[in-house]
Amino acid sequence: xxxxxxxxxxxxxxxxLEMKKAHPDALFLAGxxxxxxxxxxxxxxxxxxxxxxxxxxxxxxxxxxxxxxxxRPMTSFSHITNHPIIQKYIPTxxxxxxxxxxxxxxxxxxxxxxxxxxxxxxxxxTTLKTYDAILEIASVDxxxxxxxxxxxxxxxxxxxxxxxxxxxxxxxxxxxxxxFGNYIKYSMRRAMDIATLGCSLNVRLSxxxxxxxxxxxxxxxxxxxxxxxxxxxxxLQGAEINSELLEKAALEVMNDVNPRNSWRASKxxxxxxxxxxxxxxxKSSVEQAGxxx
Amino acid sequence: xxxxLITCTINGKLRENYIDPRASLSDLLREEEHLxxxxxxxxVGECGACTVIVNGEPFNSCxxxxxxxxxxxxxxxxxxxxEKGNLSDIQQSFVDEGAIQCGFCTPGFIxxxxxxxxxxxxxxREDIRKKLSGNFCRCTGYDTIVTAVEKTHNKxxxxxxx
Numbered sequence: 475x476x477x478x479x480x481x482x483x484x485x486x487x488x489x490x491l492e493m494k495k496a497h498p499d500a501l502f503l504a505g506x507x508x509x510x511x512x513x514x515x516x517x518x519x520x521x522x523x524x525x526x527x528x529x530x531x532x533x534x535x536x537x538x539x540x541x542x543x544x545x546r547p548m549t550s551f552s553h554i555t556n557h558p559i560i561q562k563y564i565p566t567x568x569x570x571x572x573x574x575x576x577x578x579x580x581x582x583x584x585x586x587x588x589x590x591x592x593x594x595x596x597x598x599x600t601t602l603k604t605y606d607a608i609l610e611i612a613s614v615d616x617x618x619x620x621x622x623x624x625x626x627x628x629x630x631x632x633x634x635x636x637x638x639x640x641x642x643x644x645x646x647x648x649x650x651x652x653x654f655g656n657y658i659k660y661s662m663r664r665a666m667d668i669a670t671l672g673c674s675l676n677v678r679l680s681x682x683x684x685x686x687x688x689x690x691x692x693x694x695x696x697x698x699x700x701x702x703x704x705x706x707x708x709x710l711q712g713a714e715i716n717s718e719l720l721e722k723a724a725l726e727v728m729n730d731v732n733p734r735n736s737w738r739a740s741k742x743x744x745x746x747x748x749x750x751x752x753x754x755x756x757k758s759s760v761e762q763a764g765x766x767x
Numbered sequence: 768x769x770x771x772l773i774t775c776t777i778n779g780k781l782r783e784n785y786i787d788p789r790a791s792l793s794d795l796l797r798e799e800e801h802l803x804x805x806x807x808x809x810x811v812g813e814c815g816a817c818t819v820i821v822n823g824e825p826f827n828s829c830x831x832x833x834x835x836x837x838x839x840x841x842x843x844x845x846x847x848x849x850e851k852g853n854l855s856d857i858q859q860s861f862v863d864e865g866a867i868q869c870g871f872c873t874p875g876f877i878x879x880x881x882x883x884x885x886x887x888x889x890x891x892r893e894d895i896r897k898k899l900s901g902n903f904c905r906c907t908g909y910d911t912i913v914t915a916v917e918k919t920h921n922k923x924x925x926x927x928x929x
Contacts, residue, residue, distance in 0.1 A: 475787060475789050475790055475791070475794060476789045476791065477789070478789050480768075481768075481788045481789065481832075481834070483788075483834065503832075506830055506831070506832065507812055510791075510811075510812075510830045511812065525832065525834065525835070527832065527835045528835060528837065552824070575812075575901065576815065576900045576901020576902070577825055577897075577898055577899075577900065577901045578812065578825050578826050578879070578901040579812060579901060581825060581826055582826055582827070664900070665897070665900030665901070666813060666900065
């Protein structure tokens with residue numbers, strides 16, 4: 475039995491938004507793999523929740539007319555991993571969310587819950603950052619569209635305003651087309667663990683495959699929120715693919731990251747990981763794209 | 768809190784239960800349906816001892832609200848043995864391979880193994896380990912469990928191709 479004060483059970487998104495407006499302090503209960511546990515711990519005991527788990531209109535992945543990939547936020551991690559559209563166009567995301575928890579958690583946990591929680595270790599967050607995801611956020615007053623890049627405000631805080639709910643995650647064709655990427659999650663266990671550090675990176679090479687046309691790098695647990703290494707990306711743009719590239723990238727990203735000491739790992743170890751995971755993800759991404767070192 | 772009617776299929780039978788909306792699926796299955804194979808292990812979705820199949824996929828019933836079960840098809844370990852209590856092949860395989868010591872984790876492991884043994888795909892031992900990675904066993908060291916699942920899967924595949 476969960477110690478909730480009230481459980482609201484909307485039948486439609488519209489109803490959910492009206493309930494959220496009427497009860498602004500109520501939490502949206504998506505897959506529950508964080509909220510239910512925090513309720514057990516007592517942190518969220520006695521709260522009101524709005525259960526949106528059975529709102530099937532918020533599930534699924536589709537390709538829109540202009541090639542934009544639309545992921546509905548209640549899509550479970552396992553459905554994302556197995557979805558043909560994700561496998562074909564953003565396989566890095568399919569792989570990244572397959573690193574979360576264990577099979578049961580991946581069946582219940584949702585991508586929307588993953589990013590709305592606002593934790594820095596979220597396995598889907600880094601890849602969504604590197605693909606410049608665009609969020610569709612609804613309230614009873616209408617829909618607003620916002621870039622994911624400015625969504626994270628701080629540890630556990632995201633830019634969802636009063637009465638709002640995430641209703642869609644979009645990745646534009648220009649963002650995923652001709653890209654090759656890789657995600658590495660470093661954790662103490664290979665399952666049922668959260669990342670000590672996560673790195674997602676994707677590249678698009680020039681036509682002759684000798685230069686980097688575009689590179690995007692993002693880290694989890696390298697700061698209070700999942701972050702993009704925008705400074706390093708700018709300096710690496712147009713860089714030639716040669717033996718020095720990996721080392722250059724590993725040094726450049728140091729200008730973007732801000733890891734800390736925690737009981738999971740020291741700051742020094744995280745810096746070591748950031749460098750090493752940068753080298754590895756960049757190497758494998760460039761090689762997948764057909765580049766040679 | 769006011770009780771609420773939940774209608775769902777449990778082990779092939781349509782069932783109706785009045786539940787407290789705050790109940791978990793494991794509460795519903797253990798307390799209302801008296802299906803004692805569901806174990807309350809950690810109660811936070813880490814150990815997998817409460818695993819059941821919902822619409823074909825394994826879930827931790829301890830972190831699944833009972834009210835989410837409305838209209839769903841749920842399977843528990845009790846669905847596997849026949850009316851006389853004869854063990855199914857996967858259960859027997861766990862016995863034969865010594866994949867059981869205290870037995871507390873066993874129902875959960877077997878439910879997590881169902882998607883493997885009921886699939887026509889091929890699975891390496893590494894694949895099986897990944898599929899079972901949401902279940903903890905503190906007795907066996909896992910190797911015998913993987914073997915039990917692997918052998919049952921191979922046996923079923925061999926029978927199908929006959």
